[in-house]
Amino acid sequence: MTKLFATTALVATLALPAYAAQPAEGETLSDNQSLSFWILDAFKSLDPQLTSSRTDSDMIRQLFEGLMNEDATGAMIPGVAESYEMSDDGMTYTFKLRDSNWSNGDPVTANDFVYAWRRAVDPATASEYAWFMELMNIVSASEIVKGEAAPDTLGVTAVDDHTLEVKLTKPTPYFLKTLSHATTYPTPQKVIEAEGDAWTQPGKMVSNGAYKLESHDLGVEGVAVRNENYWNNDETIIDTVRFVTVNDQNIGLTRYLAGEIDWMNTLPAGRFPQLLEEYPDEAVSAPWSCSYAYLFNLSDKGPEALKDLRVRQALAYGIDRDIIVDRVLQGGQRPAYYWTHWATEGYEAPEIEMSEWTQAERIEKAKALLEEAGYGPDNPLSLSIQYNTSEDHRKLAIAVQQFWKAIGVNATLNNYEWKVHIDRLNNQDFEVARYAWCADYNEASSFLDYFRTGGYNQGKWSNAEYDQLLADAATAENPNDLYKQAEAILIQDMALAPTYHYAMAQMIKPDIRGVPLENVMSSWYAKDMYRVAE
Missing domain, CATH: 3.10.105.10 (Dipeptide-binding Protein; Domain 3)
Structure with missing residues (x-):
């Protein structure tokens, strides 16, 4: 086995944590550390293995954490996994997991990933993204998705609580890049088995990300608050993340300009040139x-x-x-x-x-x-x-x-x-x-x-x-x-x-820092953001 880190960014991260909000020298934090984010459509599902929507994934990324995250440029950096080893033939990956907990205080273990990944490919789950696990080239994924093999034959094993082994059918150069995707996030087996489909409801959901679900009024607003049991909670600054549903982009923009929304990442067609002229510190396209x-x-x-x-x-x-x-x-x-x-x-x-x-x-x-x-x-x-x-x-x-x-x-x-x-x-x-x-x-x-x-x-x-x-x-x-x-x-x-x-032609309040405009995937984490005093 050859011991590797995902990227040079990951090496740097291990030496000096860069996966948290880091105010610049001289910046004063605002007393208001909330973030209101506009979304066009109501959440379809907040279950990592059932989502197929970009909107859902933006919220799920706040609530759950996979093996890897993305930095501000889109490079892969540690999430639950601190490091990994890859076999010389490129077909076996062994991940070492950090000490981390679910929002109810239970430890996150390698078995939580095994359960989630088997769940994703199991035809009984009816995941619209089962094919994504096939794309990762995990052993037996295709056969399981087709109903030709049992979910427990999937090439993922919990060697122990802190060691996850993944076997692939062939070397897959992009494999590590798939590990920040919602479908690969761990999910809490005992909660899902106890609550069934209702497990994603506020008060029942247990998550392992920087935030936990506080409330969800379907088609109106979903609210996530700091997860005090998150492993890096001490480095998190944003306290509350609101996802505000406004089906009409023009109304959404009106609410942004009225101060009800802090970040609108898809502007109404044709409005950007005027907004850039009127609000040069807030309008940006990437x-x-x-x-x-x-x-x-x-x-x-x-x-x-x-x-x-x-x-x-x-x-x-x-x-x-x-x-x-x-x-x-x-x-x-x-x-x-x-x-x-x-x-x-x-x-x-x-x-x-x-x-x-x-x-x-x-x-x-x-x-x-x-x-x-x-x-x-x-x-x-x-x-x-x-x-x-x-x-x-x-x-x-x-x-x-x-x-x-x-x-x-x-x-x-x-x-x-x-x-x-x-x-x-x-x-x-x-x-x-x-x-x-x-x-x-x-x-x-x-x-x-x-x-x-x-x-x-x-x-x-x-x-x-x-x-x-x-x-x-x-x-x-x-x-x-x-x-x-x-x-x-x-x-x-x-x-x-x-x-x-x-x-992405968007409007962002000028006191918000940490929006990853250089990440072409537009994957963002509120834990990496903060607000400065005006």
Whole structure:
């Protein structure tokens, strides 16, 4: 076994804890150490093994802690694990866990991770992220997810209370990057077995993160307060974290400007330039590892028209991405002609032919393709576009509706609340749907694996060559060329219509310190933040 630390940042962390809020010399802390964070949609689940939502994960990251955390730049640093060893063949990891406790005072042990990880892959749990454990290449994960093996055959073992051993099916260069993801967080077995689905309710939830759940009024507000049993509580400064649900971004901005919200990380489309001018100390835009697209339903339940590549190409060509980013969004976003976010570490984008054309050329080619496919004035193509409740999503859907009208496609708009939207996607009850993917770790495979056959892949596109490239990339010394080839196939077959790459145009109160703007994953921890006296 070779003893390793995750990164040089981790070595530094062990010598001088950098995983806590550290006021700069001369800064005076405010008496107010609360943080109110805006969210668009109500929490779907605060269970680490049941969540599939970015919003949920932001709260879960405050309540629970996994083996690893991320620092302000996105580098992996210690969480519950103080160090690890990797075998010479790269297929066995042994983690040494620090002394830490659950919020009820019980010790966090290696068995808590074993329980949580088995729970994630167990078909009885019905985790939407079971595939993520497969992606980690843990021994028997795929067989368990398929129902072909028992959960207790998963390649994770508690050697003792402070030692966790993980066995992989093959060397996985990105494995450590997966360990800050909510699905991998420990969960308290005895609490879940005693309370069942109700275990995530205030007063019943037991967590191991820097905060514990104090209250949750669904669709209104969730409140987390300092966990006095957290191992590094003495270094935590923010006392209370409020997640305030406001379904309308314009109302959310109004409440921010009124002082009711401290941090709004997704501004209404088109507002950023004005806000930057009026509030230069509060408005900021930073790359965020998410991509927005219109997903095509290629399953048996999807419309026959979308089975025709020419139709999918025409729809992708018809979207004017420059209008979307320059006139509608105006927050630092970039046009997307491929799926993986451009700022992903090590990513090399393929050459995408349509990105070199003018929009007039794209429209001309789109009309020709539709005509070849048998559509025209006498036989117009009709499709529905599904999106979840949000003024921005509505604006974009209307824009796409108009873009497609210009090439002879009649699109109707269907709006659903977030939970219904996702349920319909999961059941392939849609034709074209607004979708966005935020990376689960900072590598191209986190985007590309979505479209793997058997992956999350709600549109059910499938390509054997694509799958093989991703399989080969998992053990390649330099996988980036294989990712580039896979991305090219994805766009050649137009499994989706990429639309834009995210930037996080946001408003942050000027007395807040520690927001990780250099972390393209936008993973944040309130324990690393603080407020200064004005």
